[in-house]
Amino acid sequence: MNQADIRAFFDQQHQASRQHIEVPALVRKERLLRIQKILQEHGTTLAAAVQADFGVRSPQLTEMADLMVLRSMLSHTLRHLRPWMRHQRVWTPLHLLPSMARIERQPLGVVGIIAPWNYPLQLALGPAIAAIAAGNRVMLKPSELTPHTSAQLAHVIGQFFAPDEFCVIQGDAQVASQFAGLPFDHLVFTGSTAVGRKVAIAAAQHLTPTTLELGGKSPCILGTDCDMEQAALRIAHGKLLNAGQTCIAPDYLLLPRGQEQAFEQAYRKAVAQLFPTIGGNPDYAAIINQKHFHRLRGLAQQAESQGAHVQWLEPAQTAASSAAPGWGDAVQRQMTPALVWNVHSGMDIMREEIFGPLLPVISYDRLDDVIQAINAGPRPLALYWFGKDEKLRDSVLRRTVSGGVTVNDTLMHVAHDNLPFGGVGPSGWGAYHGEHGFLRFSHQKSVFLQAKWSPASWLYPPYGAKFERVMALIKRLG
Template sequence: MVAEVKELHSNSPEIQRMQRIFDVQKAAFRQQPYPSAEQRTELLGRIKPMLINNKDAIVDAINRDFSNRAADETRLAELVITLEGLKYSMKKLRKWMKPQKRKVGALQWPGKTWVEYQPLGVVGIMVPWNYPIQLAVVPMLTALAAGNRVMIKMSEATSETGALLEKIIGETFSEDQVAVVNGEVDVAQAFSHLPFDHLLFTGSTAVGKHVMRAAAANLTPVTLELGGKSPCIIGQDFPMKDAAERIAFGKCLNSGQTCVAPDYILCPENRVQEFVDAWSNQVKQSYPTMVNNPDYTAIVNERQHSRLSGYLSDARDKGAQVVEINPANEDFSGSQKIPHTMVLNVSDDMQIAQDEIFGPLMIVVPYKSLDDAIAYVNERPRPLALYYFDWNQANCDKILKHTHSGGVCLNDTISHVGVDDIPFGGIGASGMGAYHGPEGFITFSKTKGIYKKGKMNATKYILPPYNRGMHKLIDKYMLK
């Protein structure tokens, strides 16, 4: 398969560079297949100054890629979360690397057994456009903690950020340790065909299928972070003003261009108008103006803008009620921004009901009972995140036991992604595998089971030719 990629794209300098780096990293890993804790810590220690010394350049690059990305959103979601993850990994690294003692059974006695975590080799990371620094560096540092070499393919939609990260990674790490690759879709396709020892992809479900298909040709294990339609269920008695305020953190950040942003609201049918009013007030309070407001992040490009506008047109044509929140009555024509918009009376044949929204549009669905809300969620593909608002613990337990999702927040949105000690990953249509926390270290490691036998060889007593004593031994001690 690699030979096919070389032949198909032999005239592409970026693909030729990518193949060369891959070969260099594979050779370097063979020379050093198990870096020590001190070596790994030294590599991780380079990341913080790299980010801090370039924080203004990172803010500027992402702002240019989006035409407007709120600077504080970049600092919080790209830099703070990444640095917190780095601090956590450095603190836990030696514990993760320590072999784990396990128990032997009767057939293996006398002997001892344990598990060691061995680096995989060269890890590929395919990065989406919505959080290009965080979603490149967090898996990168986790893979480095596990002792691997890393290649990163940045999204063509954030070319300014991709070029900057390629530059600062190149200044921080040798090419045989970490390298960044940029380029268009053909480069991404070739990247996914490389025989990595593990491939992590973050992006859409549709593209994830192509990536998995390419990786399968090399039997490359994959971790897929795919998003999906994350539901937000408001309990019957939860204060609506508080719900709107807490949902705003997850939906307004990056103008909803977040894989775990609430996609649709399941609201008690007798409180729908209460939610519409509370959400409108919350958005107006956060963004009294939008078009020229630097705090209001734009849609990343025209393609995504047209996709979102198409959802609204399709929903209107099929009978949905569209509630646009535009406090200053601004004209958005010619702008890359879209106002926060609620869509009610949605039917399953509408495009907005089928696709992940990934923008400042939000569906509101009424429900009669909590069982109805659970059924609505379970009838659809399993989401990356689920949010439930209720102070009643019995109801919370019911949600946890009767729904499946990659992760859950109770009485909040998206905060679980920033908790470094728990895994982050999807299920079904929202992905497979996980990283963050100890699960991330395990994802990028080979969990190797080892058994060591002592000088006494007890198995000699169960070697052929078998006899009546052997039968008695098995019946008395092993088949009881």
């Protein structure tokens, strides 16, 4: 799609948003129900498209990590839409009485969404649900790394929506750059910090507000009193879901010194429980393409060359012979999980977001050292704490800043509809999900309703004795 075509879609939505500023609840609900129908009628086809893009990624994984999350978002949004839309009455200070004031929540207009490839349905349609609930028009640019999914999204959305309501723009990175430069009323980007900077710069040309959902090095801390086997299983699930291609996956582990062998044994057992085989196992996703696969191998090799020990957790057996026809080299891209020991800050694996099944492990002596190390780096998108001591837990939460936290598990805070999802600093800004998303894509307009009689007239010039008495009264009441 060329730049003129992209601009034509935008102009169509922009004009429609200005002609129909008031978007009633019934219209918003009907649009949300259309997305719900897409998931009901085309969920299987969409999951098959995701499978085709990854080579190996089971429909069950897409059902759980993409479609189930979207269904929950839709159900929550439809249930709460009318209360979210209501005018919010606010308290009026005594010196402004008998006036009244309220906040009106209005659509912004046109919201652009640049979606990533790792959860290509959830992270495309999730922001769209919030934006449509807020009464906006939506333009979606899916990732070029998932062409089957992008094409299928364009097809089904085109069937259910007029282009001036919700449309899909397909194309490569150049199209994404042109897309980011449009004068949206709000732009959402999910992806890497490096690309997020470029998106922010492009959006700034039009003073377009942005929501950036980025990534980073999300730490996972084990306390000395944690249930090691339970922790290892939950960490393995969070790390290996989608083969580690998850923005909030535990990026590295901070482990009390002396518990290395216990954790290694527990983690190995957990990996075998979740994935008895790797190659040919449909439950274990492939790395998205050869480029990313070689990047991950390069991280491991560079760490080894600098003194790290990479412990590949090879399964006891392989299912490669049972690989489904048509998987091609995707089975070779099912990367074996690994623990990486003896890492240090100079290694690329400790500087870059990993986005794969490699888990660096750092031993610590004092929790204070852990806090100091986390705070010395960029603020992470997620933080995980495992332990029974509530005082230690609360100390970690008070003394660190991250986009979100799950205690005694991984990933789960993102599944809670009443919790905002977003980063902080280099891991992103802005948050959505539930009412937080509705507000993110709404303009909260301040409305002051002056009464027929107003004491404010007492403060009009000419200033004199009456003015001084009124000001003295206001100061005493304040």
